[in-house]
Amino acid sequence: xxxxxxxxxxxxxxxxxxxxxxxxxxxxxxxxxxxxxxxxxxxxxxxxxxxxxxxxxxxxxxxxxxxxxxxxxxxxxxxxxxxxxxxxxxxxxxxxxxxxxxxxxxxxxxxxxxxxxxxxxxxxxxxxxxxxxxxxxxxxxxxxxxxxxxxxxxxxxxxxxxxxxxxxxxxxxxxxxxxxxxxxxxxxxxxxxxxxxxxxxxxxxxxxxxxxxxxxxxxxxxxxxxxxxxxxxxxxxxxxxxxxxxxxxxxx
Amino acid sequence: xxxxxxxxxxxxxxxxxxxxxxxxxxxxxxxxxxxxxxxxxxxxxxxxxxxxxxxxxxxxxxxxxxxxxxxxxxxxxxxxxxxxxxxxxxxxxxxxxxxxxxxxxxxxxxxxxxxxxxxxxxxxxxxxxxxxxxxxxxxxxxxxxxxxxxxxxxxxxxxxxxxxxxxxxxxxxxxxxxxxxxxxxxxxxxxxxxxxxxxxxxxxxxxxxxxxxxxxxxxxxxxxxxxxxxxxxxxxxxxxxxxxxxxxxxxx
Numbered sequence: 001x002x003x004x005x006x007x008x009x010x011x012x013x014x015x016x017x018x019x020x021x022x023x024x025x026x027x028x029x030x031x032x033x034x035x036x037x038x039x040x041x042x043x044x045x046x047x048x049x050x051x052x053x054x055x056x057x058x059x060x061x062x063x064x065x066x067x068x069x070x071x072x073x074x075x076x077x078x079x080x081x082x083x084x085x086x087x088x089x090x091x092x093x094x095x096x097x098x099x100x101x102x103x104x105x106x107x108x109x110x111x112x113x114x115x116x117x118x119x120x121x122x123x124x125x126x127x128x129x130x131x132x133x134x135x136x137x138x139x140x141x142x143x144x145x146x147x148x149x150x151x152x153x154x155x156x157x158x159x160x161x162x163x164x165x166x167x168x169x170x171x172x173x174x175x176x177x178x179x180x181x182x183x184x185x186x187x188x189x190x191x192x193x194x195x196x197x198x199x200x201x202x203x204x205x206x207x208x209x210x211x212x213x214x215x216x217x218x219x220x221x222x223x224x225x226x227x228x229x230x231x232x233x234x235x236x237x238x239x240x241x242x243x244x245x246x247x248x249x250x251x252x
Numbered sequence: 253x254x255x256x257x258x259x260x261x262x263x264x265x266x267x268x269x270x271x272x273x274x275x276x277x278x279x280x281x282x283x284x285x286x287x288x289x290x291x292x293x294x295x296x297x298x299x300x301x302x303x304x305x306x307x308x309x310x311x312x313x314x315x316x317x318x319x320x321x322x323x324x325x326x327x328x329x330x331x332x333x334x335x336x337x338x339x340x341x342x343x344x345x346x347x348x349x350x351x352x353x354x355x356x357x358x359x360x361x362x363x364x365x366x367x368x369x370x371x372x373x374x375x376x377x378x379x380x381x382x383x384x385x386x387x388x389x390x391x392x393x394x395x396x397x398x399x400x401x402x403x404x405x406x407x408x409x410x411x412x413x414x415x416x417x418x419x420x421x422x423x424x425x426x427x428x429x430x431x432x433x434x435x436x437x438x439x440x441x442x443x444x445x446x447x448x449x450x451x452x453x454x455x456x457x458x459x460x461x462x463x464x465x466x467x468x469x470x471x472x473x474x475x476x477x478x479x480x481x482x483x484x485x486x487x488x489x490x491x492x493x494x495x496x497x498x499x500x501x502x503x504x
Contacts, residue, residue: 009398025277033408038398061401103419144418146261146290149313152411156285160410160415166396167355167419203497205490217486225477236455236471242494245455 009038009169010113016158017043017078019133020124024050028058029068029155035062037162042069043078053252058155073135074122083116084109087137088161090151096131099142102161106168109139113165118225125154151168184232192232193219199239203246259289261421262365268410269295269330271385272376276302277449280310281317281407287314289414294321295330295371310407327373327385335368336361339381339389340413342403348383351394354413358420360475361391365417372413377406424478436484444484445471451491455498 016034021027027050034042042065049055050066059066072078079085086109089099102109112118121137123129134140143152143160152160184192197215200206206214227235268286270314273279279302283294294317301307302318311318324330338361341351364370373389375381386392395404395412404412424435436444449467452458456464479487 029405029408032405036397036404036408038400058405060405071275101422103422142424144415145288146418148287148290149287152273153281153284153310153312156281156288156408156411159404159411163396163415168400170353170396200490200493202481203490203493205493214486217483220472221477221479221483221487225473227473231469231473234466235473238452238455241452241455241457245498 008114009217010110011038011040013113013115013117014162014165015041015079015117015119017045017075017084017119017121018047018154018158019045019075019078019121019129021050022125022155023154024048026053026125026154027059028055028060028062030158031062031065031069033066033155033159033162037159037166039162040065040068042066044069044071045075045078046073047071050134071088074138076134079121079136081117081118081207082119082138084112085119085121085137086139086141087121087123087134088141088143088157089123089128090133090142096134097140099140101144101189102112102141103144103164103167104210105139105141106164108174108220110165110172120158122154122157184229188229188232189222189227192222192227192236195236195239203242260366262362263290263292263367265365265367265461266291266414266417267293267295267331267334267371268414269297269327269371269373270299270406270410271327271330271381273299273302273406274377275406276300276304276307277310278377278406280307280312280314280450282410283311283314283317283321285373285407285411285414287298287317289411289418291414292320293318294318296321296323297327297330298325299323306460313490326389331371331373331388333369334371336364336391337371337373337389338393339373339375339386340393340395340409341375341380341386342394348386349392351392353396354393355396355416357391357393357475358407358416359424359478360438360441361426362417362420363435363441367438372410374406434481436479436481440481441474441479444474444479444488447488447491451494455494 016030017037018027018030021044027047029045031042034040055066056063088102089096091099109118121129121133123133143157145152196218197206268291270279270282273296279296279299286292286294307318308315340354341348343351361370373381373385375385395409397404443466448470449458
Protein backbone atom coordinates (compact mmCIF):
# COMPACT_ATOMS: atom_id res chain seq x y z
CA UNK A 1 0.00 0.00 0.00
CA UNK A 2 1.62 3.18 -1.10
CA UNK A 3 1.05 6.45 0.64
CA UNK A 4 0.99 9.79 -1.08
CA UNK A 5 2.17 12.65 1.03
CA UNK A 6 0.23 15.72 2.11
CA UNK A 7 -1.27 17.68 -0.70
CA UNK A 8 0.64 15.76 -3.39
CA UNK A 9 -1.25 14.34 -6.31
CA UNK A 10 -1.79 10.65 -5.39
CA UNK A 11 -0.57 9.20 -8.68
CA UNK A 12 0.63 5.97 -7.09
CA UNK A 13 -2.78 5.22 -5.65
CA UNK A 14 -4.91 5.85 -8.74
CA UNK A 15 -5.75 2.90 -10.98
CA UNK A 16 -7.82 2.99 -14.16
CA UNK A 17 -9.26 -0.47 -14.89
CA UNK A 18 -10.91 -1.26 -18.24
CA UNK A 19 -13.08 -4.36 -18.49
CA UNK A 20 -12.91 -6.11 -21.88
CA UNK A 21 -12.24 -3.00 -24.00
CA UNK A 22 -13.09 -3.73 -27.63
CA UNK A 23 -11.26 -1.09 -29.62
CA UNK A 24 -7.49 -0.57 -29.72
CA UNK A 25 -7.99 3.12 -30.52
CA UNK A 26 -9.95 3.58 -27.30
CA UNK A 27 -7.32 1.83 -25.19
CA UNK A 28 -4.67 4.09 -26.73
CA UNK A 29 -6.80 7.19 -26.15
CA UNK A 30 -7.35 6.12 -22.52
CA UNK A 31 -3.58 5.89 -22.07
CA UNK A 32 -3.12 9.40 -23.41
CA UNK A 33 -5.97 10.79 -21.27
CA UNK A 34 -4.41 9.18 -18.19
CA UNK A 35 -1.00 10.59 -18.96
CA UNK A 36 -2.54 14.04 -19.55
CA UNK A 37 -4.08 13.97 -16.11
CA UNK A 38 -1.17 12.33 -14.30
CA UNK A 39 -2.44 8.78 -13.80
CA UNK A 40 -0.10 5.94 -14.72
CA UNK A 41 -1.53 2.62 -13.50
CA UNK A 42 -3.61 0.99 -16.23
CA UNK A 43 -5.27 -2.38 -15.51
CA UNK A 44 -6.87 -4.27 -18.39
CA UNK A 45 -9.27 -7.20 -18.06
CA UNK A 46 -9.24 -9.49 -21.14
CA UNK A 47 -8.62 -6.60 -23.54
CA UNK A 48 -8.64 -6.60 -27.33
CA UNK A 49 -5.23 -6.39 -28.97
CA UNK A 50 -4.18 -2.81 -28.47
CA UNK A 51 -0.61 -2.66 -29.77
CA UNK A 52 -2.05 -2.10 -33.23
CA UNK A 53 -1.55 0.91 -35.46
CA UNK A 54 -4.80 2.51 -34.21
CA UNK A 55 -3.93 1.88 -30.57
CA UNK A 56 -0.41 3.24 -30.79
CA UNK A 57 -1.53 6.24 -32.80
CA UNK A 58 -4.16 7.29 -30.27
CA UNK A 59 -1.72 6.66 -27.41
CA UNK A 60 0.48 9.33 -29.00
CA UNK A 61 3.29 9.99 -26.53
CA UNK A 62 1.97 7.61 -23.87
CA UNK A 63 3.00 4.31 -25.39
CA UNK A 64 5.17 3.71 -22.31
CA UNK A 65 2.02 3.68 -20.23
CA UNK A 66 0.40 1.17 -22.60
CA UNK A 67 3.46 -1.06 -22.42
CA UNK A 68 3.41 -1.07 -18.63
CA UNK A 69 -0.32 -1.88 -18.48
CA UNK A 70 -1.15 -4.88 -16.29
CA UNK A 71 -3.34 -7.51 -17.90
CA UNK A 72 -5.74 -9.69 -15.90
CA UNK A 73 -8.25 -12.40 -16.65
CA UNK A 74 -10.92 -11.30 -14.20
CA UNK A 75 -12.31 -8.08 -12.73
CA UNK A 76 -11.56 -9.43 -9.23
CA UNK A 77 -7.86 -9.67 -9.98
CA UNK A 78 -7.75 -6.27 -11.64
CA UNK A 79 -9.28 -4.49 -8.65
CA UNK A 80 -7.59 -6.60 -5.96
CA UNK A 81 -5.08 -3.88 -4.94
CA UNK A 82 -7.79 -1.26 -4.48
CA UNK A 83 -9.29 -0.32 -1.11
CA UNK A 84 -12.13 1.34 -2.95
CA UNK A 85 -13.58 0.69 -6.40
CA UNK A 86 -15.73 3.19 -8.28
CA UNK A 87 -17.76 1.67 -11.12
CA UNK A 88 -18.84 4.00 -13.95
CA UNK A 89 -22.16 3.62 -15.66
CA UNK A 90 -24.35 5.90 -17.74
CA UNK A 91 -27.63 5.50 -15.98
CA UNK A 92 -29.45 3.28 -13.60
CA UNK A 93 -29.62 -0.30 -14.82
CA UNK A 94 -32.52 -2.61 -14.20
CA UNK A 95 -32.11 -3.88 -10.66
CA UNK A 96 -28.78 -2.07 -10.51
CA UNK A 97 -27.67 0.62 -8.06
CA UNK A 98 -28.42 4.31 -8.72
CA UNK A 99 -25.25 6.11 -9.84
CA UNK A 100 -24.07 9.33 -8.22
CA UNK A 101 -22.46 12.11 -10.25
CA UNK A 102 -18.71 11.57 -9.99
CA UNK A 103 -18.09 15.28 -9.46
CA UNK A 104 -20.09 15.00 -6.22
CA UNK A 105 -17.80 12.31 -4.83
CA UNK A 106 -14.44 13.33 -6.33
CA UNK A 107 -13.26 15.07 -3.16
CA UNK A 108 -13.89 11.98 -1.06
CA UNK A 109 -12.31 9.69 -3.63
CA UNK A 110 -9.23 11.89 -3.63
CA UNK A 111 -9.02 11.78 0.16
CA UNK A 112 -9.14 8.01 0.05
CA UNK A 113 -6.48 7.90 -2.67
CA UNK A 114 -4.15 9.97 -0.53
CA UNK A 115 -3.93 6.92 1.73
CA UNK A 116 -4.94 3.78 -0.16
CA UNK A 117 -5.23 2.59 -3.77
CA UNK A 118 -8.47 3.45 -5.53
CA UNK A 119 -9.67 1.94 -8.83
CA UNK A 120 -11.87 3.62 -11.43
CA UNK A 121 -13.64 0.79 -13.26
CA UNK A 122 -15.03 1.14 -16.80
CA UNK A 123 -16.95 -1.44 -18.84
CA UNK A 124 -16.78 -2.45 -22.51
CA UNK A 125 -17.77 0.13 -25.15
CA UNK A 126 -20.92 -1.62 -26.26
CA UNK A 127 -22.53 -2.74 -23.03
CA UNK A 128 -20.82 -1.06 -20.10
CA UNK A 129 -20.30 -2.74 -16.73
CA UNK A 130 -22.64 -5.61 -15.85
CA UNK A 131 -24.64 -5.66 -12.63
CA UNK A 132 -22.20 -8.32 -11.45
CA UNK A 133 -19.26 -5.97 -12.07
CA UNK A 134 -21.09 -3.13 -10.31
CA UNK A 135 -21.74 -5.33 -7.29
CA UNK A 136 -17.98 -5.42 -6.71
CA UNK A 137 -17.83 -1.61 -6.49
CA UNK A 138 -18.10 0.44 -3.30
CA UNK A 139 -19.46 3.36 -5.31
CA UNK A 140 -21.29 3.66 -8.61
CA UNK A 141 -20.68 6.87 -10.52
CA UNK A 142 -21.83 8.61 -13.67
CA UNK A 143 -20.25 11.46 -15.62
CA UNK A 144 -22.35 14.63 -15.56
CA UNK A 145 -23.61 15.26 -19.09
CA UNK A 146 -26.60 16.50 -21.04
CA UNK A 147 -29.74 14.47 -20.49
CA UNK A 148 -30.49 13.56 -24.10
CA UNK A 149 -27.31 11.68 -25.06
CA UNK A 150 -25.27 11.03 -21.94
CA UNK A 151 -23.33 8.00 -23.19
CA UNK A 152 -19.69 9.03 -23.53
CA UNK A 153 -17.05 7.27 -25.56
CA UNK A 154 -14.87 5.11 -23.26
CA UNK A 155 -11.76 7.30 -23.48
CA UNK A 156 -13.86 10.44 -23.04
CA UNK A 157 -15.38 8.99 -19.87
CA UNK A 158 -11.92 8.19 -18.48
CA UNK A 159 -10.72 11.69 -19.37
CA UNK A 160 -13.73 13.29 -17.68
CA UNK A 161 -13.28 11.19 -14.52
CA UNK A 162 -9.55 11.92 -14.26
CA UNK A 163 -10.12 15.60 -15.01
CA UNK A 164 -12.75 15.75 -12.26
CA UNK A 165 -10.16 14.42 -9.80
CA UNK A 166 -7.68 17.05 -11.04
CA UNK A 167 -10.23 19.82 -10.45
CA UNK A 168 -10.99 18.48 -6.96
CA UNK A 169 -7.29 18.32 -6.21
CA UNK A 170 -6.73 21.85 -7.44
CA UNK A 171 -9.62 23.15 -5.36
CA UNK A 172 -8.21 21.42 -2.32
CA UNK A 173 -4.73 22.80 -2.91
CA UNK A 174 -6.26 26.24 -3.39
CA UNK A 175 -8.02 25.88 -0.06
CA UNK A 176 -5.06 24.35 1.71
CA UNK A 177 -2.87 27.04 0.20
CA UNK A 178 -0.38 25.71 -2.31
CA UNK A 179 2.65 27.57 -3.48
CA UNK A 180 1.17 30.17 -5.76
CA UNK A 181 -1.96 31.17 -3.89
CA UNK A 182 -2.09 31.33 -0.13
CA UNK A 183 -5.58 31.83 1.22
CA UNK A 184 -6.20 34.59 3.70
CA UNK A 185 -6.35 33.66 7.37
CA UNK A 186 -9.45 34.05 9.55
CA UNK A 187 -7.67 36.92 11.30
CA UNK A 188 -7.07 38.77 8.04
CA UNK A 189 -10.70 38.24 7.02
CA UNK A 190 -12.03 39.46 10.37
CA UNK A 191 -9.90 42.57 10.07
CA UNK A 192 -11.20 43.12 6.52
CA UNK A 193 -14.83 42.77 7.63
CA UNK A 194 -14.33 45.15 10.57
CA UNK A 195 -12.62 47.66 8.32
CA UNK A 196 -15.39 47.33 5.72
CA UNK A 197 -18.08 47.84 8.35
CA UNK A 198 -16.39 50.94 9.74
CA UNK A 199 -16.02 52.47 6.30
CA UNK A 200 -19.61 51.68 5.35
CA UNK A 201 -20.87 53.27 8.56
CA UNK A 202 -18.70 56.29 7.89
CA UNK A 203 -20.04 56.87 4.39
CA UNK A 204 -23.56 56.42 5.71
CA UNK A 205 -24.30 53.17 3.91
CA UNK A 206 -24.80 50.99 6.97
CA UNK A 207 -27.55 52.06 9.28
CA UNK A 208 -29.89 50.20 11.55
CA UNK A 209 -32.13 48.30 11.26
CA UNK A 210 -30.85 46.73 8.03
CA UNK A 211 -27.14 47.20 8.78
CA UNK A 212 -26.49 43.82 10.40
CA UNK A 213 -28.15 41.81 7.67
CA UNK A 214 -26.43 43.78 4.90
CA UNK A 215 -23.09 43.19 6.57
CA UNK A 216 -23.88 39.47 6.71
CA UNK A 217 -24.65 39.51 2.97
CA UNK A 218 -21.35 41.22 2.23
CA UNK A 219 -19.37 38.77 4.34
CA UNK A 220 -21.02 35.98 2.39
CA UNK A 221 -19.99 37.53 -0.94
CA UNK A 222 -16.35 37.66 0.11
CA UNK A 223 -16.41 34.27 1.86
CA UNK A 224 -17.57 32.58 -1.34
CA UNK A 225 -14.75 34.24 -3.23
CA UNK A 226 -12.05 32.62 -1.03
CA UNK A 227 -9.78 35.63 -0.93
CA UNK A 228 -6.03 35.27 -0.77
CA UNK A 229 -3.86 37.53 1.35
CA UNK A 230 -2.95 39.79 -1.53
CA UNK A 231 -6.59 40.33 -2.42
CA UNK A 232 -7.39 41.22 1.19
CA UNK A 233 -4.61 43.82 1.04
CA UNK A 234 -6.05 45.26 -2.20
CA UNK A 235 -9.55 45.52 -0.71
CA UNK A 236 -8.27 47.16 2.47
CA UNK A 237 -6.27 49.53 0.30
CA UNK A 238 -9.52 50.59 -1.35
CA UNK A 239 -11.15 51.16 2.05
CA UNK A 240 -8.23 53.32 3.17
CA UNK A 241 -8.42 55.27 -0.05
CA UNK A 242 -12.14 55.95 0.46
CA UNK A 243 -11.33 57.37 3.90
CA UNK A 244 -8.47 59.40 2.46
CA UNK A 245 -10.63 60.78 -0.33
CA UNK A 246 -13.29 61.85 2.15
CA UNK A 247 -10.71 63.57 4.34
CA UNK A 248 -9.24 65.42 1.39
CA UNK A 249 -12.68 66.61 0.36
CA UNK A 250 -13.40 67.73 3.89
CA UNK A 251 -10.24 69.81 4.03
CA UNK A 252 -10.76 71.52 0.69
CA UNK B 253 -28.89 36.78 -31.41
CA UNK B 254 -30.72 34.17 -29.42
CA UNK B 255 -31.50 34.52 -25.79
CA UNK B 256 -31.63 31.60 -23.41
CA UNK B 257 -34.09 31.99 -20.62
CA UNK B 258 -33.40 32.00 -16.89
CA UNK B 259 -31.39 29.09 -15.63
CA UNK B 260 -31.77 27.02 -18.82
CA UNK B 261 -28.73 25.45 -20.44
CA UNK B 262 -27.76 27.99 -23.15
CA UNK B 263 -27.43 25.47 -25.98
CA UNK B 264 -28.35 28.00 -28.66
CA UNK B 265 -25.55 30.36 -27.65
CA UNK B 266 -22.70 27.85 -27.43
CA UNK B 267 -20.51 27.36 -30.50
CA UNK B 268 -17.53 25.01 -30.81
CA UNK B 269 -15.20 26.21 -33.58
CA UNK B 270 -12.37 24.01 -34.88
CA UNK B 271 -9.62 25.64 -36.91
CA UNK B 272 -8.20 23.42 -39.67
CA UNK B 273 -8.79 20.05 -37.95
CA UNK B 274 -6.58 17.41 -39.55
CA UNK B 275 -8.15 14.08 -38.60
CA UNK B 276 -11.66 12.95 -39.49
CA UNK B 277 -11.74 10.75 -36.38
CA UNK B 278 -11.20 13.77 -34.18
CA UNK B 279 -13.93 15.81 -35.86
CA UNK B 280 -16.30 12.87 -35.36
CA UNK B 281 -15.26 12.50 -31.72
CA UNK B 282 -15.77 16.24 -31.18
CA UNK B 283 -19.33 15.92 -32.53
CA UNK B 284 -20.05 13.09 -30.10
CA UNK B 285 -18.51 14.98 -27.17
CA UNK B 286 -20.62 18.03 -28.03
CA UNK B 287 -23.79 15.98 -28.25
CA UNK B 288 -22.95 14.30 -24.93
CA UNK B 289 -22.71 17.68 -23.24
CA UNK B 290 -25.64 19.32 -25.05
CA UNK B 291 -23.85 21.59 -27.51
CA UNK B 292 -25.03 21.53 -31.12
CA UNK B 293 -23.40 24.37 -33.07
CA UNK B 294 -20.20 23.16 -34.74
CA UNK B 295 -18.21 25.63 -36.85
CA UNK B 296 -15.31 24.30 -38.94
CA UNK B 297 -12.60 26.42 -40.55
CA UNK B 298 -11.06 24.74 -43.64
CA UNK B 299 -11.43 21.24 -42.17
CA UNK B 300 -10.09 17.95 -43.48
CA UNK B 301 -12.68 15.66 -45.07
CA UNK B 302 -14.62 14.27 -42.14
CA UNK B 303 -17.45 12.29 -43.73
CA UNK B 304 -15.07 9.35 -43.93
CA UNK B 305 -15.39 5.97 -42.26
CA UNK B 306 -13.24 7.09 -39.31
CA UNK B 307 -15.15 10.34 -38.88
CA UNK B 308 -18.59 8.77 -39.00
CA UNK B 309 -17.55 5.96 -36.71
CA UNK B 310 -16.27 8.29 -33.99
CA UNK B 311 -19.34 10.51 -34.38
CA UNK B 312 -21.41 7.46 -33.39
CA UNK B 313 -24.94 8.69 -32.91
CA UNK B 314 -24.13 12.34 -33.58
CA UNK B 315 -23.81 12.25 -37.35
CA UNK B 316 -26.73 14.70 -37.56
CA UNK B 317 -24.57 17.24 -35.75
CA UNK B 318 -21.69 16.63 -38.20
CA UNK B 319 -24.04 17.08 -41.13
CA UNK B 320 -25.30 20.39 -39.79
CA UNK B 321 -21.78 21.72 -39.16
CA UNK B 322 -21.12 25.13 -40.72
CA UNK B 323 -17.97 25.36 -42.78
CA UNK B 324 -15.98 28.59 -43.18
CA UNK B 325 -12.85 29.70 -44.93
CA UNK B 326 -11.52 31.94 -42.19
CA UNK B 327 -11.47 32.12 -38.40
CA UNK B 328 -13.07 35.58 -38.59
CA UNK B 329 -16.12 34.22 -40.37
CA UNK B 330 -16.41 31.25 -38.01
CA UNK B 331 -16.44 33.41 -34.88
CA UNK B 332 -18.44 36.31 -36.37
CA UNK B 333 -21.70 35.47 -34.51
CA UNK B 334 -19.95 35.30 -31.12
CA UNK B 335 -19.97 38.18 -28.63
CA UNK B 336 -17.11 36.46 -26.81
CA UNK B 337 -14.46 34.06 -28.11
CA UNK B 338 -12.40 31.81 -25.85
CA UNK B 339 -9.24 30.46 -27.46
CA UNK B 340 -7.79 27.23 -26.06
CA UNK B 341 -4.07 26.64 -25.84
CA UNK B 342 -1.88 24.33 -23.82
CA UNK B 343 0.57 26.77 -22.39
CA UNK B 344 1.88 30.24 -22.86
CA UNK B 345 3.28 30.75 -26.35
CA UNK B 346 6.24 32.93 -27.11
CA UNK B 347 4.94 36.48 -27.18
CA UNK B 348 1.41 35.10 -26.70
CA UNK B 349 -1.03 35.78 -23.88
CA UNK B 350 -0.96 33.76 -20.65
CA UNK B 351 -3.85 31.27 -20.58
CA UNK B 352 -6.19 31.03 -17.61
CA UNK B 353 -7.59 27.67 -16.47
CA UNK B 354 -10.97 27.29 -18.14
CA UNK B 355 -12.53 25.99 -14.93
CA UNK B 356 -11.79 29.40 -13.36
CA UNK B 357 -13.75 31.29 -16.01
CA UNK B 358 -16.52 28.80 -16.80
CA UNK B 359 -19.08 30.58 -14.58
CA UNK B 360 -18.55 33.89 -16.34
CA UNK B 361 -18.58 32.27 -19.77
CA UNK B 362 -21.89 30.64 -18.89
CA UNK B 363 -23.34 33.98 -17.76
CA UNK B 364 -22.33 35.52 -21.05
CA UNK B 365 -23.80 32.59 -22.99
CA UNK B 366 -27.13 33.07 -21.24
CA UNK B 367 -27.42 36.31 -23.22
CA UNK B 368 -25.16 36.23 -26.25
CA UNK B 369 -23.39 33.68 -28.44
CA UNK B 370 -20.03 32.48 -27.17
CA UNK B 371 -17.46 30.53 -29.22
CA UNK B 372 -14.94 28.01 -27.91
CA UNK B 373 -12.05 28.06 -30.41
CA UNK B 374 -9.64 25.14 -30.86
CA UNK B 375 -6.62 24.91 -33.15
CA UNK B 376 -5.29 22.12 -35.39
CA UNK B 377 -4.05 18.92 -33.71
CA UNK B 378 -0.40 19.42 -34.53
CA UNK B 379 0.21 23.07 -33.84
CA UNK B 380 -2.75 24.52 -31.94
CA UNK B 381 -4.00 28.08 -32.40
CA UNK B 382 -1.54 30.62 -33.77
CA UNK B 383 -0.83 33.90 -31.99
CA UNK B 384 -2.85 35.55 -34.73
CA UNK B 385 -5.85 33.32 -33.93
CA UNK B 386 -5.42 34.02 -30.20
CA UNK B 387 -5.38 37.75 -30.83
CA UNK B 388 -8.99 37.46 -32.03
CA UNK B 389 -10.05 35.96 -28.67
CA UNK B 390 -11.36 37.90 -25.68
CA UNK B 391 -10.08 35.16 -23.38
CA UNK B 392 -7.32 32.56 -23.63
CA UNK B 393 -7.94 29.35 -21.72
CA UNK B 394 -6.20 26.10 -20.92
CA UNK B 395 -7.59 22.79 -19.68
CA UNK B 396 -6.40 21.92 -16.18
CA UNK B 397 -4.16 18.84 -16.44
CA UNK B 398 -1.04 17.27 -15.01
CA UNK B 399 2.08 19.34 -15.51
CA UNK B 400 4.21 16.77 -17.31
CA UNK B 401 2.08 16.04 -20.36
CA UNK B 402 -0.71 18.59 -20.54
CA UNK B 403 -1.37 18.40 -24.29
CA UNK B 404 -4.81 16.82 -24.75
CA UNK B 405 -6.14 15.25 -27.92
CA UNK B 406 -8.43 17.71 -29.71
CA UNK B 407 -11.68 15.86 -28.97
CA UNK B 408 -10.61 15.34 -25.35
CA UNK B 409 -10.01 19.07 -24.98
CA UNK B 410 -13.46 19.87 -26.40
CA UNK B 411 -15.03 17.30 -24.08
CA UNK B 412 -13.23 18.73 -21.04
CA UNK B 413 -14.25 22.29 -21.91
CA UNK B 414 -17.90 21.40 -22.50
CA UNK B 415 -17.95 19.23 -19.34
CA UNK B 416 -16.55 22.17 -17.35
CA UNK B 417 -19.46 24.31 -18.53
CA UNK B 418 -21.87 21.53 -17.53
CA UNK B 419 -20.37 21.39 -14.03
CA UNK B 420 -20.58 25.18 -13.70
CA UNK B 421 -24.19 25.10 -14.86
CA UNK B 422 -25.05 22.36 -12.42
CA UNK B 423 -23.40 24.22 -9.56
CA UNK B 424 -25.31 27.34 -10.46
CA UNK B 425 -28.62 25.52 -10.65
CA UNK B 426 -27.89 23.92 -7.31
CA UNK B 427 -27.11 27.25 -5.72
CA UNK B 428 -29.88 29.21 -7.37
CA UNK B 429 -32.09 26.42 -6.07
CA UNK B 430 -35.65 27.46 -6.65
CA UNK B 431 -36.89 31.00 -6.40
CA UNK B 432 -34.81 33.38 -4.35
CA UNK B 433 -31.35 33.43 -5.91
CA UNK B 434 -30.99 34.30 -9.58
CA UNK B 435 -27.41 34.79 -10.71
CA UNK B 436 -26.45 38.13 -12.14
CA UNK B 437 -26.30 38.46 -15.91
CA UNK B 438 -23.18 39.38 -17.87
CA UNK B 439 -24.77 42.78 -18.45
CA UNK B 440 -25.26 43.42 -14.73
CA UNK B 441 -21.69 42.31 -14.05
CA UNK B 442 -20.28 44.52 -16.79
CA UNK B 443 -22.17 47.49 -15.37
CA UNK B 444 -20.89 46.70 -11.87
CA UNK B 445 -17.28 46.48 -13.08
CA UNK B 446 -17.60 49.77 -14.99
CA UNK B 447 -19.15 51.47 -11.99
CA UNK B 448 -16.45 50.09 -9.71
CA UNK B 449 -13.70 51.29 -12.03
CA UNK B 450 -15.19 54.80 -12.25
CA UNK B 451 -15.49 55.07 -8.50
CA UNK B 452 -11.97 53.78 -7.91
CA UNK B 453 -10.57 56.27 -10.40
CA UNK B 454 -12.57 58.99 -8.71
CA UNK B 455 -11.23 58.28 -5.23
CA UNK B 456 -7.74 58.10 -6.68
CA UNK B 457 -7.21 54.36 -6.09
CA UNK B 458 -6.81 53.33 -9.73
CA UNK B 459 -3.96 54.97 -11.55
CA UNK B 460 -1.74 53.86 -14.36
CA UNK B 461 0.38 51.84 -14.76
CA UNK B 462 -1.03 49.32 -12.27
CA UNK B 463 -4.70 50.28 -12.76
CA UNK B 464 -5.55 47.71 -15.42
CA UNK B 465 -4.05 44.79 -13.58
CA UNK B 466 -5.67 45.81 -10.28
CA UNK B 467 -9.02 46.02 -12.02
CA UNK B 468 -8.46 42.54 -13.41
CA UNK B 469 -7.73 41.25 -9.90
CA UNK B 470 -10.93 42.80 -8.59
CA UNK B 471 -13.02 41.33 -11.39
CA UNK B 472 -11.58 37.95 -10.52
CA UNK B 473 -12.55 38.34 -6.86
CA UNK B 474 -16.16 39.05 -7.79
CA UNK B 475 -16.27 36.49 -10.60
CA UNK B 476 -15.27 33.73 -8.19
CA UNK B 477 -18.02 34.80 -5.85
CA UNK B 478 -20.72 34.33 -8.52
CA UNK B 479 -22.87 37.24 -7.45
CA UNK B 480 -26.62 37.17 -7.66
CA UNK B 481 -28.63 40.16 -8.86
CA UNK B 482 -29.43 41.34 -5.35
CA UNK B 483 -25.76 41.31 -4.37
CA UNK B 484 -24.86 43.33 -7.47
CA UNK B 485 -27.47 45.90 -6.39
CA UNK B 486 -25.98 46.05 -2.87
CA UNK B 487 -22.46 46.56 -4.21
CA UNK B 488 -23.59 49.26 -6.62
CA UNK B 489 -25.46 50.87 -3.72
CA UNK B 490 -22.16 51.08 -1.86
CA UNK B 491 -20.47 52.68 -4.87
CA UNK B 492 -23.24 55.28 -5.16
CA UNK B 493 -22.96 55.98 -1.45
CA UNK B 494 -19.20 56.56 -1.75
CA UNK B 495 -19.88 59.11 -4.49
CA UNK B 496 -22.63 60.72 -2.44
CA UNK B 497 -20.41 60.91 0.65
CA UNK B 498 -17.65 62.59 -1.34
CA UNK B 499 -20.10 65.12 -2.77
CA UNK B 500 -21.50 65.93 0.66
CA UNK B 501 -18.03 66.48 2.03
CA UNK B 502 -17.18 68.73 -0.87
CA UNK B 503 -20.20 70.92 -0.27
CA UNK B 504 -19.72 71.31 3.47
